Amino acid sequence: MIISENSKPDLVAFRNLVNRMDNMLNQEAKANPSYYQGRAGKPLEKDVYETLCECSKGTEFQNTIHLISGFSFPDIVAARYYGVEVKSTKENHWTSTGSSILESTRDPNVERIFLTFGKLGTPVQFKSRPYEECMAEIAVTHAPRYRIDMTLKKGETIFDKMGIPYDSLRKLDNPAEFVAGYYKKHLKEGQSLWWAGGDSATVSPIVRLWSSLDTAETESLKVQGYVLFPEMFGNSRTKYERFSLWLVINKSVVNNNVRDSVSAGGQVLMLTSEGMSVKMPASFGRIEKYKEEIKTILDATPASVLMENWKTQSLKADRLEQWCSLVAVAASPVVGYQTAVSVLKQIFK
Secondary structure, eight states: OOOOOOSSOOHHHHHHHHHHHHHHHHHHHHHOHHHHHTOOHHHHHHHHHHHHHHHTTTSTTTTOEEEOOSSOBSSEEETTTEEEEEEEESSSSSEEEEEETTOTTBOTTOOEEEEEEEEOSSSOEEEEEEGGGSEEEEEESSSEEEEEETTOOTTOSHHHHHTSOHHHHHTSSOHHHHHHHHHHHTOOTTOOOSSOOTTOOOOOSSOEEGGGSOHHHHHHHHHHHHHHOGGGGSOOTTTTHHHHHHHHHHHOEEOTTHHHHHHTTOEEEEEOTTSOEEEEEHHHHHHHHTHHHHHHHHHHSOHHHHHHHHTOSOOOSOHHHHHHHHHHHHHHHHHOHHHHHHHHHHHTO
16 A cells, blocks of 8 residues: 655646656566566556656655555555556456446545556556546446446546546445446346346345246246236237346346246136126236235335336325236236226225
8 A cells, every 4th residue: 555644745746657657667568578478466566566666766756655455445555645556457458347336445545546557468568547537337247347448538438428527426325326327227128237236135146947946936926027017917029028137137037938937827717896707817817816915015115116117207105006007008908908907906906
């Protein structure tokens, strides 16, 4: 870790220091490329640190630079105010996966960070830029991380796309939630965000096949799907797509044939509110069987989740009534809107 007693560090001076470091690293890499091709991770951090220290001699940053051990961010701190994060790739390009957007291990004293990137392919080269100028996108491994591109032009960063400065994003209480909101707005039909931000439920690391589940669990998942995705009661060819994605993302369940799993069962005879007997899809029979569970799920599900999945801007006080209306609209091409309304009215009378 690099720490300095300098209370008023100068950005131009630090930028010049970083430029000198880049020049020295590139000269050394040109003279001895095989050395750097064998370096990465912590060894490369040490190389950058030692070069930065050498270049700082005779400047206000001399004796203020420290290499941080462990998982702190950034890797190097100078003058208690500036930081250098070191990244690299063994390939011949300027892109890589960067640090977490949450920055939970960030040194609280560091305000300005530069990214020093080592391209350790052939030819070996080094390049440094202000951190916020080279973050292209968000990539998700075990947590949301920045995607580095050292060749970005002005206006091309992820912060430009999201319309929020880097310093504003990192100081939010929940930057992950903001990022998730941005990506959700840009989802296309048939897409879903598997990482949903700070309020998402914990997902099991074990992925299961639908066929391995017992009957009680498959029925429970179907009912949850009915609540969240009313289009499942329709006849569209894509009516199970969102449910299928939800199973994978939220339940770690893979179903290779959702249509047969959910729609199997044919038709059932049901009563309308007027006392008439009509044939309805088996899914309506499940509504009747699990009506109490449906009401419980509707009450327990966060309003934001229902509005997002129902694609509505508002939620009525009577959630059940709103859901029944959505189901009736979806089912209207199959059984007719009025019939669906009447059967649902009878179920929940």
